[in-house]
Amino acid sequence: MAGLAYGAPFRPANDGEILERLPERAAGAPRGGVADAALAARAARVFLERARRSGDPRDYGYAQGLLQPWWSAPNAPDDILLLRATLKQHQHAFAAALADLDRLLTRSPDHAQAWLTRATIHRVRGALDAAAADCARLQTLAPGVVAELCRLATAAPRDPWGAGAGLDALDAAMAAQPDPVYAWYQAERAAAAQRRGDLVAAESAFVAGLARAPWDLGLRAAYADLLLEQGRAGAVITLLEDASNSEILRLAAVRAYLALGESARVTELTDALADTYAALRRRGDAPHLREEASFALFVERDAARALALARANFRDQRELADARLLLAAALAAGDARAIAGLRDWSEASGVRDVWLEARW
Template identity: 40%
Template sequence: MSNASRLKRLASSVVAAVSVLWSASVAPAPYTPADDRIVLERLPIRPGDPVQRDLRELRQAVAADPRDAAAALRLARRYFDLATAEGDPRYVGYAEAVLRPWGDPHDAPAEVLVVRAQLAQYRHQFGRALQALDRALELARGDPEALAWRAAVRMVQGDYAGARSDCARLAQVASELLATGCAAHVDGTTGRLREAYDRLRIALARHPDVRATLKLWVRTLLADMADRLGDAAAAEDHYRAALALGLTDQYLLAAFAEFLLEHGRPREAAELLRPWERSDVLLLILARAEHVLGRSDAARHAAALEARFADAARRGDRLHLQDEAQFRLVFRSDAQGALALARENWALQKEPRDAKLLLESALAARSPAAARPALDWLAESRFEDPRMAAMAHELRRLAR
């Protein structure tokens, strides 16, 4: 593979990697049937749909030779891109099926291991994802895609030293903007918010013509940083610049909708998410916006979410923890139930959203002791967020 091809792929891959920060926290676990002949549901196909035409061609190539790693990787990557873009976890199961011929990690090529890691993190199997990435980097030392993904997974687990190390290695093999974004993400989470924001903003200005997927990732990072710095106008500018790129990205939609809700603009949040009822995470934010607006659709959407949670529970899927905790807080006024789920979620992943959820749930339940892990994380990471700082202050007041 040429360096140009590798960097082109990496730019797309890193956008998905940083989306771990959202989608790994909330994406439902894909169900994989025991029998390949089982038809779970036929996805809607529009005549002339270029996505379906592309998939058909890729599937035909794999069917012609299921052991052709290059063909299998093209199809598996396409499925994963669709899962992250549309919030539909079934595509992850399809991707896993395509890669079954390389089930033994000791025999799998590095590129297959990287894709398997992406699929594992989607299922919240972070340990398994890291094992695959470690093995990939043994086979292909300095592989930028594997480094970017390992940094992202380590961020989900709160391993900031490990993520910073991967970003430093990434700086030796990737573009300046990509490496700066990786380091800025770590620094912006660990007490260097202003410095990280300024450095990334300047780097983006130096590279105005970068690939759209990389620009979207950087703009979304900058938007979150600007908001936490108290510059809502700059944050909105970054979000709208990212949306103007015309790419479908669940993380961007969710982040901007949350921003609108936080700033008292539920009508705009609802309008943004109206076409996205299929995605669990976006449907939850839509229902919350409708709830604030007093719309009758809120109850209908809440019922749909509750049914999805119940279905997941019947399958033994506990990967809706974050969604369900927030659902119980907003729609069922069940502070104790939300707190139990938030604590269980914190045991799995330790991102800022997870900490915020634990703080919110502990406040609602008036149980400051239960928030101790998130309060410790906030102090140790030095994460800067005025809203979370206010919640921490209130919890400390309650504990006195």
């Protein structure tokens, strides 16, 4: 987590001074846009893969820049539509991402990856019935462990016990899958275990996933949240010591340093995160409200602001972490109406989580 202190802006002495060298594997990516859609898609995928591993928002920007000639084109090629939807999903522009996937599937109804991406977005938004239908379609097109993982992951919010047993049964088959699929599998096992209150099983899944995919920022951040919930701030620092300076990991780190009373590191990381959120708003980008709400609640100790942000986040994102954050903010703010509203949603949707239920 080094290198986060911010001072006066650096100004190069002349136009020829090199500020940064891009990694070698990105050197072949075209600059300034390209006319060849297939070439642009291949290059954009390079930057997307790098962004998933580094958490550097510039890589998402580079990928979007390469797709700019087709960014608003409704008749863009299938690969461009899928990449466009993926970038919009990252930006939390879920409706726009779904619109691109719908265009793609109208034209290419057997596109398995599009169905999987569509299921993922529906599940993130809490549209579990729609996600289940997408997974069912995926099973007819590409039956196998990935389609079964899609089905079980969608069932887990309503039945973490039954779906958890199904996920455990996939363990041997998943061991042979590529690292990104294996990391996704272990993330789903961990989430199901957390919903049913089995924190030992959740930690085991996180450790297994990170052993194969230590670069998976989402998996690492979710594990850090579990450790913070258990009061294991020192373990969080160890977990993040070789991690990149992504927004989500810096948030976990500042919470850990707060718990350990290391004020100098807290100040560095707090300033860096505040700058990140301000920069997002200046650029007109949609902020990641889950992280900003968590920052307001656990770092700034501003329960009212945290609740407002968590509510706004929950309108679009309704995963395990989003529901728990909303309840934590509502409890901190003493807002009985928000607590009752979340309970009503849980009962109406059938979503189960022993952590939530213990706090109604």
